[in-house]
Amino acid sequence: MRLTKDTVDHAAARRPGYDRARVTPGIVHLGVGNFHRAHQAVFVDDCLASDGTWGIRGVSMRRPDMRDALAPQDGLYTLAVKDGASTEARIIGSILDVLVATEGVEPVLAALTDPATRIVSLTVTEKGYCRDPATGDLDPENAGIKADLARPGRPATVPGLLVEALRRRRRAGVAPFTVLSCDNLPSNGKTLGRIVGQYAALADGALSEWIAGHVAFPSSMVDRIVPATSDADRAEVEALIGLEDAWPVVTEPFTQWVIEDMFPAGRPDLAAAGAELVTDVEPFERMKLRMLNGAHSTLAYFGQLLGHETVADAMADDALARLIARVMDEAAATLDLPASDLARYGTALRTRFRNPALKHRTAQIALDGSQKIPQRLLGTIADAHAAGKPWDGLASGVAAWIAFLQQGPVDDPMAGRFSALAARHADPVHHANAVLGLREVFGTLSDADWFTSRMRSLVQTMADAGPRAVLPQ
Structure with a gap:
């Protein structure tokens, strides 16, 4: 019936x-x-x-x-x-x-x-x-x-x-x-x-x-x-x-x-x-965008690069789990909420990510990266750098996205441009330079040497030694 x-x-x-x-x-x-x-x-x-x-x-x-x-x-x-x-x-x-x-x-x-x-x-x-x-x-x-x-x-x-x-x-x-x-x-x-x-x-x-x-x-x-x-x-x-x-x-x-x-x-x-x-939603939405969504996107792109089909699979990878904890801590440092509340929220997020009953596919989260990356990671990186706080874990997520783009066709509003860049630039660093030049994604970060030089370094390391080479040991 x-x-x-x-x-x-x-x-x-x-x-x-x-x-x-x-x-x-x-x-x-x-x-x-x-x-x-x-x-x-x-x-x-x-x-x-x-x-x-x-x-x-x-x-x-x-x-x-x-x-x-x-x-x-x-x-x-x-x-x-x-x-x-x-x-x-x-x-x-x-x-x-x-x-x-x-x-x-x-x-x-x-x-x-x-x-x-x-x-x-x-x-x-x-x-x-x-x-x-x-x-x-x-x-x-x-x-x-x-x-x-x-x-x-x-x-x-x-x-x-x-x-x-x-x-x-x-x-x-x-x-x-x-x-x-x-x-x-x-x-x-x-x-x-x-x-x-x-x-x-x-x-x-x-x-x-x-x-x-x-x-x-x-x-x-x-x-x-x-x-x-x-x-x-x-x-x-x-x-x-x-x-x-x-x-x-x-x-x-x-x-x-x-x-x-x-x-x-x-x-x-x-x-x-x-x-x-x-009366004011902003503190809550920034917390979610930066801690949950930023970590989700980072998991998705590393998950795709490393062959993890679901979020729970990716969180079972100890090195990736350590990276996600770092991403959440770096994001939390940019937020204007009590540290104890942010720590509890981060712990709850990691517990949720590990729920094996949810087959939340990394491929699904990886969709539309050009629209998500600016909100979930780039703004956080800019704020962390301006405040003199760590942002290397956050940067690793962006580097993983760039490497993901070079692997083949993606489902994204800018898919045509990404495919053309991947076809034109076989060398990973040259490809990264081309992607970083997309101001509609990176805005003023396209011209920020402190950012682009670090991204090129991460992409080069991943190309030479694989994605795991940039994960916390």
């Missing part, structure tokens, strides 16, 4: 504690993937028993896979929380349906302009923001942005979609929604607000002013490790709950959501569900 609203009562799992038939949509989420389903959708699911007006309408920005998996299941899916050898299953019912933007944007715009929609949240990853990596601002030369500006009624990008929806709401006299970014970007709310404002300024100056004065863009910090779902996961979940689930989601016990409490159109009681509502 397939998991559906008619069979859910047969599931050997915790089931929604509310009448799902009475739930109505109040949130539209752009970018329905595993992370959203293991994180924000779970928090919302915990709120629906007390307020059923906050159901989620999901939007897949590119592919129909998620819609095709969840539609026959009436939006229901299994959350499998794995801790060592134990697995706890729970059925999540907060996602009511999933729209596919590439199959027609009007249904998406109808959902966004519905007065019941009071929050639009996003997990579209860094590239969905259509930013210029060098400046962090909207890239007006982005092909998708240029196309959307030419045909504003049929937007395909996130900025174009949000601005067109807000334009229609303003014209209809409907109050604007709150736009809640849940992506791993510094000051993600401010960043998204700036991007949307810059797009609106290109499209309609008066609309840009209205958005600046009326639309809230709270920042948030999200944290939960969510691997890609495998066929083995599907089989395990089916055996566990007694029903077939086309796309369950597997995750860890730990979850964290820190949110800037700025919701003029209202919000569910997320604090009661365990979220932290604060």
Whole structure:
């Protein structure tokens, strides 16, 4: 039997504690993937028993896979929380349906302009923001942005979609929604607000002013490790709950959501569900970006170079585990939080990374490095150097990324350029010089001899003696 609203009562799992038939949509989420389903959708699911007006309408920005998996299941899916050898299953019912933007944007715009929609949240990853990596601002030369500006009624990008929806709401006299970014970007709310404002300024100056004065863009910090779902996961979940689930989601016990409490159109009681509502998210997001995400990227690239398929595999490599401890310590030294809190956080991270139940693939984390490396490692290196603090472990992660680029085709917005550089420069140091010259990635670090000379030295050592030669002994 397939998991559906008619069979859910047969599931050997915790089931929604509310009448799902009475739930109505109040949130539209752009970018329905595993992370959203293991994180924000779970928090919302915990709120629906007390307020059923906050159901989620999901939007897949590119592919129909998620819609095709969840539609026959009436939006229901299994959350499998794995801790060592134990697995706890729970059925999540907060996602009511999933729209596919590439199959027609009007249904998406109808959902966004519905007065019941009071929050639009996003997990579209860094590239969905259509930013210029060098400046962090909207890239007006982005092909998708240029196309959307030419045909504003049929937007395909996130900025174009949000601005067109807000334009229609303003014209209809409907109050604007709150736009809640849940992506791993510094000051993600401010960043998204700036991007949307810059797009609106290109499209309609008066609309840009209205958005600046009326639309809230709270920042948030999200944290939960969510691997890609495998066929083995599907089989395990089916055996566990007694029903077939086309796309369950597997995750860890730990979850964290820190949110800037700025919701003029209202919000569910997320604090009661365990979220932290604060006035300033920045200290928390910097801690996560630099300690967790920076360490994750370092593990991913060394893991790929050394043949470690998962994060847990990589952490079982003692030398790599020592490097990750160093990366976290170096990152912590750049943060303005109590040292004892940072030490506890680092210990918790390393415990999470070692969880063998999570098959979090290093290849998955290694995607889109050109977008991730500046936020996760380069800013930390610049701050550590300016403060006269150690940064060699952090630099090793960047060197591993450069070596990874030379190995072959990568999944990255700059993949074409990286492939051309790898083909043109067989010598590892010459290749490193070419990559380091990419200012859209490295910014002013491209001209900093203290940085580039150290990178060349690390790359040369790795080329001569292998990646292990730069790991702590």
